[in-house]
Amino acid sequence: MREEAVWRLVILLSSQQSPLELKINCSKALWKLAQGSVWICKTLTETKGMRCLAELVAKGQDELRFNCIMIIKEITTIAESDIRLRRSAFTSSSPAAKALICEILRIIKERDDAKVRVPAIKSIGSLARSFSTRKGRVIISLLIAQLGNTDQEVAMEAAIALRKFVSTDNYLRSEHLESIVKFDGVQLLMKLVSEDTKAQPYVLALICYLAQHDTNSNVLINARALTALQTTDPEVITEHPELETLVPHAISRLHFNLTEDQLQTNSPTGIKQIITEQGKEVVDTVRRGLKLLPKGDSKTPQMVTRCKKRILGAIPPLKNKRIQQFLNLSAWNWQYYVWTA
Numbered sequence: 001m002r003e004e005a006v007w008r009l010v011i012l013l014s015s016q017q018s019p020l021e022l023k024i025n026c027s028k029a030l031w032k033l034a035q036g037s038v039w040i041c042k043t044l045t046e047t048k049g050m051r052c053l054a055e056l057v058a059k060g061q062d063e064l065r066f067n068c069i070m071i072i073k074e075i076t077t078i079a080e081s082d083i084r085l086r087r088s089a090f091t092s093s094s095p096a097a098k099a100l101i102c103e104i105l106r107i108i109k110e111r112d113d114a115k116v117r118v119p120a121i122k123s124i125g126s127l128a129r130s131f132s133t134r135k136g137r138v139i140i141s142l143l144i145a146q147l148g149n150t151d152q153e154v155a156m157e158a159a160i161a162l163r164k165f166v167s168t169d170n171y172l173r174s175e176h177l178e179s180i181v182k183f184d185g186v187q188l189l190m191k192l193v194s195e196d197t198k199a200q201p202y203v204l205a206l207i208c209y210l211a212q213h214d215t216n217s218n219v220l221i222n223a224r225a226l227t228a229l230q231t232t233d234p235e236v237i238t239e240h241p242e243l244e245t246l247v248p249h250a251i252s253r254l255h256f257n258l259t260e261d262q263l264q265t266n267s268p269t270g271i272k273q274i275i276t277e278q279g280k281e282v283v284d285t286v287r288r289g290l291k292l293l294p295k296g297d298s299k300t301p302q303m304v305t306r307c308k309k310r311i312l313g314a315i316p317p318l319k320n321k322r323i324q325q326f327l328n329l330s331a332w333n334w335q336y337y338v339w340t341a
C-alpha cells in the first residue's frame with residue numbers, strides 16, 4: 001500500500017500535466033514520508049524518483065526545488081548509515097545518481113541562498129564515502145570555497161562535510177586530505193578557527209584530522225595551527241567531547257614533526273618575538289574597542305575577557321608572571337595602560 005502511494009506521488013510529481021500546486025503538495029508529502037524511513041527512501045531510489053528529483057531541482061519553482069532538495073537530504077541521511085542503500089542507489093554507474101549529485105553540486109556552487117545550499121552541502125557530506133578520489137577532488141574544492149562563505153551556517157556545514165571526507169571511516173581519507181591541502185584549505189581553516197563562530201569546533205576537528213598525517217605537518221605548522229590548537233578555549237573542547245581526544249593528539253603529532261627552525265619559533269623566545277612584532281597592532285585594536293565603551297564604564301570589555309580565556313589556555317611559555325599580572329589588571333588600569341601605551 002505504501003509503495004503504491006509513493007509510486008503515485010512520484011508519477012504526479014514528474015508528470016508534465018500536473019499543475020504546480022499539486023507538484024508542491026506531492027513533494028511536501030514525499031518529504032514528510034521520507035523523514036527517517038529507510039523503506040520510503042529505498043522505494044524512492046528504486047523508482048524513477050531520483051531522476052525526477054534531479055530534474056525538479058534543476059528546473060523547478062523555488063518552493064518545489066526546496067522540497068525536492070529536502071527529500072534528497074532525507075535519502076542521503078539514511079544512506080549515510082545504511083551501506084546497502086548507499087551502494088545500491090549511489091553507484092558511479094547509476095545515471096540517476098549522477099544527475100542528482102550533479103544538481104546538488106550545482107546548487108552548492110551557484111545558488112547564493114543558504115536555505116537550499118545548506119541541505120545540499122549536508123547531502124554531499126552524507127555521501128562522502130561514496131565518491132572516488134577524482135570526484136572527491138571536485139567536491140572538496142567546492143566545499144573549501146564555502147568555508148569562506150559569509151553565512152556562518154553554510155561555512156559550518158562545509159566544515160562538517162569536509163570532516164566526513166577525512167574521518168577514519170572513509171577509506172580514501174588520505175587522498176581527500178591531500179586534496180584539502182592542495183586547494184589551500186588550510187589557510188581558510190586557520191581563518192575560521194580564529195573566529196568565534198559556530199563552525200569553530202568542526203574546523204578544529206578537521207585540523208586535527210589533517211595533523212594525523214605527517215605529510216601535512218609542515219603546512220599546518222607554518223600556518224600556525226599548532227598555536228591555534230594550543231590556545232583553544234577550554235570551553236569549546238568541553239562542549240565537544242570529540243575534541244578532548246583529537247586536540248591533544250594533534251598537538252603531540254605536530255610537536256613531534258617540528259623542525260629546528262619551527263621549534264625555535266614555538267619556543268618562549270620565538271613567541272616573544274611574535275608578540276613584539278604584533279604588539280602595536282593588538283594595542284591599536286584594543287584601543288579602538290575601548291573607545292566604544294561609555295565614559296566611566298568600569299566593566300571589563302568582552303574582548304579583554306575573551307583574550308584572557310585564550311591566553312590562560314595557551315602553552316606553558318605564555319603563562320609567565322608578567323602576562324598573569326597583565327591579565328589581572330583592573331578594568332580602570334587596563335584602560336589606563338592602553339591609553340598611555
